[in-house]
Amino acid sequence: MKNKIKALLNEVDDFSAETKEQIEEFRINLLGxxxxxxxxxxxxxxxxxxxxxxVGQLMNTLKxxxxxxxxELTIKxxxxxxxxxxxxxxxxxxxxxxxxxxxPITIVRNxxxxxxxxxxxxVSEGPEVEDDWHNFSALNFPPEHPARxxxxxxxVESEAGEMALRTHTxxxxxxxxxxxxxxxxxxxxxxxxxxxxxxxxxxxxxHQVEGLYIAxxxxxxxxxxxxxxxxxxxxxxxxxxxxxxxxxxxxxPSAEMDVSCSVCNSKGCTICKYTGFLxxxxxxxxxxxxxxxxxxxxxxxxxxxxxMGVERIAMLKFKVNDLRLYSEGDVRFLxxxxxxx
Ligand code: DAH
Numbered sequence: 001m002k003n004k005i006k007a008l009l010n011e012v013d014d015f016s017a018e019t020k021e022q023i024e025e026f027r028i029n030l031l032g033x034x035x036x037x038x039x040x041x042x043x044x045x046x047x048x049x050x051x052x053x054x055v056g057q058l059m060n061t062l063k064x065x066x067x068x069x070x071x072e073l074t075i076k077x078x079x080x081x082x083x084x085x086x087x088x089x090x091x092x093x094x095x096x097x098x099x100x101x102x103x104p105i106t107i108v109r110n111x112x113x114x115x116x117x118x119x120x121x122x123v124s125e126g127p128e129v130e131d132d133w134h135n136f137s138a139l140n141f142p143p144e145h146p147a148r149x150x151x152x153x154x155x156v157e158s159e160a161g162e163m164a165l166r167t168h169t170x171x172x173x174x175x176x177x178x179x180x181x182x183x184x185x186x187x188x189x190x191x192x193x194x195x196x197x198x199x200x201x202x203x204x205x206x207h208q209v210e211g212l213y214i215a216x217x218x219x220x221x222x223x224x225x226x227x228x229x230x231x232x233x234x235x236x237x238x239x240x241x242x243x244x245x246x247x248x249x250x251x252x253p254s255a256e257m258d259v260s261c262s263v264c265n266s267k268g269c270t271i272c273k274y275t276g277f278l279x280x281x282x283x284x285x286x287x288x289x290x291x292x293x294x295x296x297x298x299x300x301x302x303x304x305x306x307x308m309g310v311e312r313i314a315m316l317k318f319k320v321n322d323l324r325l326y327s328e329g330d331v332r333f334l335x336x337x338x339x340x341x
Contacts, residue, residue: 001040001047005058008036012065016073023073030066037063101338105207105326108314109189112209115233116187119226121211124186126172128193129156129163134171138293139250154193154204165193169210170250173286173305176212177294182301183215189310200322207310212286214296214303220253220285223304227283231259234313240266242277251284251305262316271316278316281308 008030017023030036040059047055102110113123126134136148147153147167154165172188188210196202213222224243231239240260248254258277260266266276283306288298311323318337320326325333 001043001055002051002058005040005055005062008040009058009062009065012062012069015069017077020074020077023070023077027066027070031063031070037066099338101334103326103334104314104318104320104337105310107337108317109207109209109310111234112230112308112310112313113187113189115230116211118233119229120185121213122186124172124176124188125190126166126169126175126188128166128191129158130166130171131160131163134174135164135166135168138174138290139170140287140289140293141249145249152194152196154195166190167194168192168307169208170305170307172210173212173250174290174294177214177291177296182296182303183213184303185213185215187211198324200324203311203323203327205327206323209308209310211283211306212303213305214286214291214301216301218285218302218304220304223283223285223306226304227257227281227306231257231280235259235262235316243283246282246284248282248284250287250290251282252287254282254284257281257283257306259316263319271319280312280316281306283307 012030015026017026028035032038037059040062044052044055044059113121117123132148135153136145141147153167156163156165169188169190169192172190176184176186176188190208190210191205192208193205194202196204198204211226213226224241227243228241231241238260239262242258242260243255244258246254246256256279258279261269261272261276261278263269263271264276266272268274268276272278283304286303286305291298291301291303311326314320314326315323
């Protein structure tokens with residue numbers, strides 16, 4: 001009896017199968033209702049009492065080993081099946097394709113361009129690598145102006161001489177005035193670059209939207225009304241604006257515009273630093289020197305210009321307090337804007 005079991009144990013060890021049918025045959029032969037194990041168990045009653053323990057253990061080992069071998073081979077065959085069979089289940093539910101979302105900067109830029117297009121502004125663009133003329137000189141920056149300093153500007157060596165990554169979208173104003181006759185009414189969205197250390201509040205690149213309106217008899221009142229319209233459309237009907245005198249080389253007079261804080265309804269909060277207002281753009285009447293530099297007669301025409309930071313407006317709209325989030329491409333951040341568009 002012991003020898004019989006040992007022979008079967010060897011048989012189990014040596015067994016390997018080429019097909020699933022062979023495994024099934026092996027199972028029936030050994031573990032089936034008329035199988036060898038069954039007859040061994042039937043013979044067990046004839047085993048002398050002093051050997052019962054040993055023989056019983058051997059029989060259990062044999063049963064376990066046989067079952068283990070069958071399981072092992074069955075798994076091997078089912079794995080092979082999935083990798084080698086070319087089977088396409090057309091009724092299976094499709095794996096969902098993850099949808100992307102618009103970038104918050106794109107959402108805000110589109111909203112700004114849409115608001116201005118409703119009052120007749122076209123959209124214009126210019127190059128990101130600019131010459132000194134379009135970025136600085138034509139815009140009335142004196143030669144020694146600190147904004148040209150290496151601190152602020154990324155310079156680029158090129159065959160055409162020294163170029164720079166534009167530091168503002170005001171360069172597109174110059175190109176528009178050089179290439180078009182008034183009336184000109186355009187906004188220029190785009191990316192700008194500055195040599196700044198990256199932090200929550202500053203970045204070496206960001207986005208601006210420049211605005212320009214040149215025609216006969218354009219006044220500061222037109223500028224004010226245009227900006228009030230924009231602020232109300234962007235932040236809500238109850239929004240108030242405030243213009244503070246400022247200085248830019250390319251506008252005279254110049255101003256900075258604040259909007260009432262929509263976070264606290266102008267009551268004062270950490271976002272508006274308890275002033276009730278937030279600065280969102282620079283603006284002014286285009287300096288007659290700039291009009292002249294761009295081939296427009298300053299005696300006949302006048303105009304206004306403004307420039308705003310898109311990140312700043314997105315920050316107020318979405319209450320994002322770290323500029324770096326906009327360029328890190330973190331899906332956990334970007335996913336949150338699905339509903340915003
Ligand atoms: N270019 C300015 C800047 O980058 C923003 C600006 C201010 C644009 C006044 C204008 C303007 O057109 O009139 O800070």
